[in-house]
Structure formats: structure tokens, C-alpha cells
Amino acid sequence: MEQAISFTEENYLKTIYSLARQDKGKIANLSIAEKLHINPATVTEMLKKLNEKNLIDYNRIDGAALTPQGEALALKVIRKHRLWETFLVNRLSFTWDEVHEIAEQLEHIQSDKLIRQLDKLLGFPKFDPHGDPIPDKNGQLPQSQTFPLVSVEEPGTMVKLVGVANHTTAFLQYLDKIKLSLNDKIEVKEIHEFDHSMGIRIANRTAIMISSEVARNLLVSNQ
Amino acid sequence: MEQAISFTEENYLKTIYSLARQDKGKIANLSIAEKLHINPATVTEMLKKLNEKNLIDYNRIDGAALTPQGEALALKVIRKHRLWETFLVNRLSFTWDEVHEIAEQLEHIQSDKLIRQLDKLLGFPKFDPHGDPIPDKNGQLPQSQTFPLVSVEEPGTMVKLVGVANHTTAFLQYLDKIKLSLNDKIEVKEIHEFDHSMGIRIANRTAIMISSEVARNLLVSNQ
DNA sequence: TTTAAGTTCCAGGCAAACCTAATGATCATT
DNA sequence: AATGATCATTAGGTTTGCCTGGAACTTAAA
Numbered sequence: 143m144e145q146a147i148s149f150t151e152e153n154y155l156k157t158i159y160s161l162a163r164q165d166k167g168k169i170a171n172l173s174i175a176e177k178l179h180i181n182p183a184t185v186t187e188m189l190k191k192l193n194e195k196n197l198i199d200y201n202r203i204d205g206a207a208l209t210p211q212g213e214a215l216a217l218k219v220i221r222k223h224r225l226w227e228t229f230l231v232n233r234l235s236f237t238w239d240e241v242h243e244i245a246e247q248l249e250h251i252q253s254d255k256l257i258r259q260l261d262k263l264l265g266f267p268k269f270d271p272h273g274d275p276i277p278d279k280n281g282q283l284p285q286s287q288t289f290p291l292v293s294v295e296e297p298g299t300m301v302k303l304v305g306v307a308n309h310t311t312a313f314l315q316y317l318d319k320i321k322l323s324l325n326d327k328i329e330v331k332e333i334h335e336f337d338h339s340m341g342i343r344i345a346n347r348t349a350i351m352i353s354s355e356v357a358r359n360l361l362v363s364n365q
Numbered sequence: 366m367e368q369a370i371s372f373t374e375e376n377y378l379k380t381i382y383s384l385a386r387q388d389k390g391k392i393a394n395l396s397i398a399e400k401l402h403i404n405p406a407t408v409t410e411m412l413k414k415l416n417e418k419n420l421i422d423y424n425r426i427d428g429a430a431l432t433p434q435g436e437a438l439a440l441k442v443i444r445k446h447r448l449w450e451t452f453l454v455n456r457l458s459f460t461w462d463e464v465h466e467i468a469e470q471l472e473h474i475q476s477d478k479l480i481r482q483l484d485k486l487l488g489f490p491k492f493d494p495h496g497d498p499i500p501d502k503n504g505q506l507p508q509s510q511t512f513p514l515v516s517v518e519e520p521g522t523m524v525k526l527v528g529v530a531n532h533t534t535a536f537l538q539y540l541d542k543i544k545l546s547l548n549d550k551i552e553v554k555e556i557h558e559f560d561h562s563m564g565i566r567i568a569n570r571t572a573i574m575i576s577s578e579v580a581r582n583l584l585v586s587n588q
Numbered sequence: 589t590t591t592a593a594g595t596t597c598c599a600g601g602c603a604a605a606c607c608t609a610a611t612g613a614t615c616a617t618t
Numbered sequence: 619a620a621t622g623a624t625c626a627t628t629a630g631g632t633t634t635g636c637c638t639g640g641a642a643c644t645t646a647a648a
Contacts, residue, residue, distance in 0.1 A: 259457035
């Protein structure tokens with residue numbers, strides 16, 4: 143019994159997956175409704191349907207959690223999304239703030255061979271242009287110990303930008319403006335207690351100031 | 366007033382375009398219904414809708430014909446389809462009998478920049494893996510004077526395979542089996558009057574027999 | 589125990605894309 | 619000019635997928 147999954151259903155699974163990452167645990171109806179900008183009643187309906195299809199475990203008290211099948215499907219969609227983003231940036235000269243919407247369409251294309259070959263063409267990338275990990279064909283996420291820049295407490299610390307936690311066009315274009323790119327080295331020069339703003343040097347250039355909000359959205363690793 | 370076009374509507378436009386190529390002129394309701402395997406009443410409904418949107422000129426007596434806008438849209442979809450097929454074969458190692466269904470999905474992705482960049486990546490190809498002409502970004506089709514092999518009347522004629530008129534998996538796999546590929550040289554050795562079957566030599570190999578049905582679906586050019 | 593927050597149930601709606609069955613129009617031929 | 623064949627249209631449904639608002643319920647905290 144091959145059950146077809148609609149675009150909408152795939153998007154719900156993706157949303158539940160990403161909320162579960164953040165919130166650790168079962169997902170409330172309302173948080174899905176807010177994220178997707180739809181009515182909570184609509185969410186209830188869909189959650190019941192996904193529960194029927196064994197893609198989530200759902201009850202009114204605990205909320206929703208992906209079943210293994212649901213998680214596999216969510217990871218597959220995420221894999222496709224991130225591979226397509228990588229393709230768009232690496233092969234078709236898109237900038238990192240342009241690719242999300244197109245990838246939202248491309249992620250629903252159904253063809254296992256297509257995604258396998260695309261992965262191969264791109265050289266089996268582990269991270270997409272935003273630094274997000276790309277699940278492999280078995281749904282395994284590459285490990286990376288990243289942390290938000292804002293959590294650095296010692297001036298003088300050197301880190302490397304490996305990802306962003308905010309994918310909005312506005313934020314990405316801000317990074318372009320301050321000429322901060324993935325894999326750039328960042329040295330924390332000063333940390334201001336009162337607002338957690340930071341002075342940083344990017345790739346040994348002149349130091350600049352960034353707000354704690356920005357620092358919160360920059361994911362970095364040691365060295 | 367940007368009016369959204371659904372997948373289904375795009376498919377109707379494509380169908381009308383291709384029928385107009387064959388049948389020269391206005392398209393009857395019934396021929397669309399047969400091609401898409403749907404009920405004529407359904408077709409009537411959709412044709413009225415497309416007429417409303419000024420994508421076709423339609424009345425019950427003459428049938429349907431694409432307006433300039435409708436033709437431009439049809440050509441755009443065909444362009445996308447054929448560029449994606451080219452990408453799949455040239456970059457992702459697909460065979461020519463595997464690509465149609467995936468391209469049917471990919472052709473509906475909306476992004477002008479995507480298709481422009483894809484075209485560039487592929488080196489602005491003029492023909493897809495089946496030899497079908499790819500419309501350029503202005504909807505212009507490259508010219509090529511091809512004719513079906515079956516129309517050759519003189520034994521000894523040398524031609525080149527430049528396309529196929531039948532895109533079914535069965536036919537394409539038959540061509541693979543007899544090791545006939547695009548751009549192969551074909552020499553017509555003998556023509557049998559009674560059934561129009563032909564003896565041909567492909568790329569100077571041993572001669573083989575093909576039926577007139579096969580010869581009808583092989584598009585060739587001189588030299 | 590009351591209230592607020594969250595969830596669900598219910599009734600309903602809407603659009604897209606398809607169907608059947610009956611009716612209507614057109615045309616070729618006699 | 620009549621007739622029958624063919625094709626198109628109308629009318630009335632169905633299904634799928636998505637959505638809404640409002641009433642009612644549950645739960646947990648004040």
C-alpha cells in the first residue's frame with residue numbers, strides 16, 4: 143500500500159521535525175499553527191490524518207511526535223531541500239538568500255534516482271550553503287559541534303562561521319553587507335556586558351560591532 | 366494582475382500546442398480528451414476557463430487555438446521540460462528513456478532565473494536528448510529540416526538520426542537494443558515495397574531490418 | 589474554583605479537477 | 619429536407635485537499 147504524500151503533508155512533517163529540534167519533545171498544535179500561519183483547527187485535522195498514516199504519534203495531551211517512518215520522510219524532504227540549495231548556489235550561481243523559495247518547490251519532486259545522482263554531482267556535500275547539515279541517504283545527519291557566537295565568553299577566542307540560525311533574506315543580506323561568509327574566521331575582540339553586543343574581527347579585517355541578536359544567529363565552531 | 370496557472374492548466378496548454386503542430390489548425394475538444402484520457406465534458410470546462418484567461422481562442426465550432434500569450438506559456442513549459450531532460454541525461458547520467466516522467470514534474474517549477482541559469486550551465490543546448498528542439502528564452506525554436514526515415518525512397522541514401530517521434534520507454538529501449546543512438550549515421554540498403562520495411566546499416570555495422578513503424582518514428586536529416 | 593490557554597468538534601465553505609447522463613448542435617448523405 | 623452519426627455542452631454530482639469560525643471541552647495554574 144503505497145500511500146501518496148501531498149506537498150502539504152510533507153510540509154507539516156518538515157515543520158514538526160524542525161520544531162522538535164528546537165523545543166525538544168512533543169509538539170503542540172498551536173506552535174504548528176503559528177509557524178504555518180494557519181488555523182489551529184486545520185492543524186488538528188491534519189495531525190489526525192498524519193496519525194492515521196502512522197507518520198506521527200499524536201494525542202491531545204502530549205501533542206505530536208514523528209514516528210520512525212515520519213522522521214525518515216521528514217529527513218528525506220530536508221535532504222532534498224538542502225541538496226537543491228547547494229546545487230543552486232554551487233552550480234547555478236545563486237546567492238544564499240535567493241535559494242529558499244525555489245528549494246521549497248524542488249524538494250517535492252519525487253525521484254530517488256534524481257536525488258542520488260544530484261548528491262553525487264555535488265560531491266556528497268555534508269552542509270548546505272547556510273551551513274545546515276544535509277542528511278545522507280539513510281537519514282544520518284553529519285555531526286558538528288557548533289554553538290552560537292553569542293555564547294562565547296572569552297575575548298580573544300577564535301572561531302569559524304559554519305552556519306546561520308536565521309535564514310531570512312534580510313539577515314543574509316546583512317551578512318553580505320558586512321562581508322561575512324561561511325567558513326570565515328572570526329576573532330572575538332570585546333564583549334559588552336550590558337547588551338551582549340560584541341566587537342569582532344572577520345578574516346583579520348578591521349573590527350566591527352555586532353548586536354547580540356546577530357551573534358545569536360551566527361553558528362560557529364572552534365578553530 | 367498576475368494570474369496563477371495550475372499544473373493542469375499548463376498541461377492543457379502543452380497538449381494543445383503539440384496537437385496544433387500535428388493537426389495544423391484548431392483543435393477539437395475530443396482530441397484533447399483522448400490525448401489526456403479524460404472525459405470530453407471535463408475538457409469543455411477547462412477550455413472555457415483557459416478562454417476566460419485569454420490563453421486560448423475557443424468556440425464550439427472551430428475548436429481551440431492558442432493565443433500569443435498561451436503559446437508563449439506553452440513554449441516556456443516545453444522549454445523547461447526539454448532543458449531538464451537535457452540536464453538529467455547530460456549531467457546526471459540518466460538514460461533517454463528514464464527522463465520524461467521526472468521532467469513532467471520539474472517543468473512546473475516557477476523561477477525564471479533558475480531556467481536561465483540551467484540553460485547557461487548546459488551551454489545553451491538547441492536540442493534535447495530525444496532530438497527535440499528546445500525553444501530559446503524568447504520562445505524561438507531552432508530550425509532543422511528533419512524528415513521521418515520512412516520517407517526515404519532511394520536505396521543507398523545516407524542520413525543521420527537527429528530525433529525520435531515516439532518517446533515511449535518501449536521504443537527507446539528498442540533503439541538501445543539495436544544500438545541506434547542520436548547522431549548515428551544510417552545508410553538505407555533496401556526498401557521493401559509491400560510493407561515498407563527497410564534494411565539499414567547503422568554506423569557501418571552489419572545491416573539489420575526495421576519495420577515501417579520504426580522508420581516512421583526515426584527523424585533524420587541529410588548528410 | 590475560577591480562569592486562561594490550548595485543543596477539539598462541528599458545521600460549513602471553497603476551489604480544482606474530474607465524472608455521468610441527458611440534451612443540443614452540426615454535418616454528411618441520402 | 620430529413621436522418622443519423624458525431625461531437626460538444628449542460629446540469630448535477632463526487633472527491634480531494636485545504637481552509638474558517640465558534641462552541642465546547644480539558645488542563646494546569648492562580
